[in-house]
Amino acid sequence: MEKLKLIVGMGSCGIAAGAGKVFDKIKYLQNNEQLDIDLDQTSCVGMCYREPLVEIIDNNISYLYGGIDEEKVEELIEHHQKFHLPIKELVVKTEEFKTIDNEFTDSQVKIALRNCGYINPERIEEYIANNGYKAITKIAENSLSQEQIIQNIIDSGLRGRGGGGFLTGLKWRFANNNKNAEKYIICNADEGDPGAFMDRSVLEGDPHSVIEGMIIGAYAIGANDGVIYCRAEYPLAIKRLNIALAQAREKGFLGKNICGIKNFNLDIHVKEGAGAFVCGEETALIASVEGERGMPRKRPPFPAASGLWKKPTNINNVETFANIPWIIFNGAKEYAKYGTEKSKGTKVFALTGKINRGGLVEVPMGITIKDIIYKLGGGIQNGKKFKAVQLGGPSGGCIPAYLDDTIVDYDSVNATGAIMGSGGMVVMDESTCMVDMARFFLDFTQKESCGKCTFCRIGTKRMLEILTRITEGEGKEGDIEKLEELSYQIKDSSLCGLGQTAPNPVLTTIKYFRNEYEAHIRDKKCPAKSCTKLLTYEVISENCTGCTICAVNCPTNAIDGGKKTIHFIRQDACIKCGACLTKCNFDAIKIS
């Protein structure tokens, strides 16, 4: 009988859900109760809705368990040691039998996430055992030329996953055309979209795939220095990247004459960002690496001509780089098998919001929104109605429920007014107010605007004021038109992508949910019952016990009624703070 092996999912999300405690508990059992088991860690497999996850390998059969806490893990170990059989109700994934979570995994194709959740990201040996660093060795052994690699990446059809969707191979060719002796390769790990965590999961779960992708990119364009610009809010990702870089140096994948390729020298360093959304934009990112305020500048010259320290520079996103080794190793044709005519391969999405199974998914391009939400995501929480999905974060837009046949590829998504973006996919139900969503995103872009362009700086501020007014019941006739006009002006007169796309959330919500704007403005009503200023709080007489807790907690003394008498809210004095609703223990307050 083989030893039991336990592997705990220790991504940021798992740790937040309590994986660290589970890990410590197993360690404790190992040390103090002399349990003869192996313990290891991995990162996020994407099933965030089931965290913390523990995989148990018993007699070479793997069972992935979900929702495991310190007590349950002890029970699991005991059970497996005694019977060598799984506790079926807790299994989320195994080869042995099907579970309901198969719906989540079966439609996925894992290329960028191929190792996430399967290997220990802090051990280079495990990456190597899963075809890691085989792509760069293949290049060395077959003496593939720079041009061959670039052509290969072009043939694969891989487009930049950072949001722009530019053909990666073509970008490399531009950088390669420039014959400067010094060039830089940069990995954009700034991941600014507030509601997306694809890049973080890749960095935490499989840092070597990004590093190998950068090595291949550096070889293809002739770069000799690399930078990973990672946001400081991702401490675990930074830690694992630094571990991985040290290991790669030790094994000779970084340094001089890499893999025996003559004169191919490269080192890579991590630069921590300091918290500014606009630094995801490539010219601002370069300014930030140079230690300045992250202000975008005019292009051309593009970074391929003049980038970091005025040298030719190529910037790609984390996910883009993570795909590269797979493409070189398996061939461009294999990659291009997935996807649609103009959007090849797979895309990772961070599926969040009012969805039953939220997490990280990698799907082939061409899958419908409907399949992602109902098949993978398991539908909407609490049986509510699906209303819209927001793609592309603050630069993107929403796609309404009736367009759920839209397929996920760059052109189809763009046709709806949204953008593919970097992979944030936030699902909204009937209780989400679309005007408030637009206000939320504009509040974000307004704060993050660097202030260089007048229209972006002041225009977003004026739009935010109008939207705030509308959600507070002070909307006026003509507001919608004014928002549209400002939107087009901001789009037309901003220098960088931040301003050019900032109005998208407003334009798409107006396009698909104009009636909600009108209800706020004309009827002073919020159909989703979300904008607090537009709600009325009332006492449900049948439920009120006269306990006075609401009256005591009302900050404006707007509630009348003494002990054991039914209370009453005076609407003229009510400031709609909701204190009565949260304090009431008898469900006796309703909002309408």
Place this chain on the structure above:
Amino acid sequence: MRINRIAAKKLQTEPKEVDLSLIDSLIKKYKGKNGNLIPILQGIQAIYRYLPESALRKISDETGHKLSDIYGVATFYAQFRLNPVGKNIIKVCHGTACHVQDAKNITTALKEHLKIEDGQTTPDGLFTLESVACLGCCSLAPVMMIGDDTFGKLSGKSAVKVIRDIKKKENN
């Protein structure tokens, strides 16, 4: 606009003597290196948990960066603080997923409980309340983070309870 951050973060008089010898090694490490300003500021903040004015002046004297440039960079990035912070920094997530799951209720409840505004520190120096964008555990929304601990699936009530528990521990 990011410039808004300046008005809100006026340099105030420093609380007590700041031991400037702590940053000597930092200056030595980065002096004369290209693109060193942000790493230096990150280093200073790692030491004092904020950027003391006297430290910025010293950096300017010893590295040749203009004080105005330093101030420009320090006010541009959200990470940098010009005022001292409380012992526990409460980061309430207001990313998209958390917003959709009513994160504003968490901030409102904490503001009420701690009697401070967003971005302020309690008079006893125990807590600073901050809003951040996406902590990366969207499936646990709404989320807040205190130190290295993340708390998920919160309500206003449960968030306040977490704070109460920390206070209790601190007072013991």
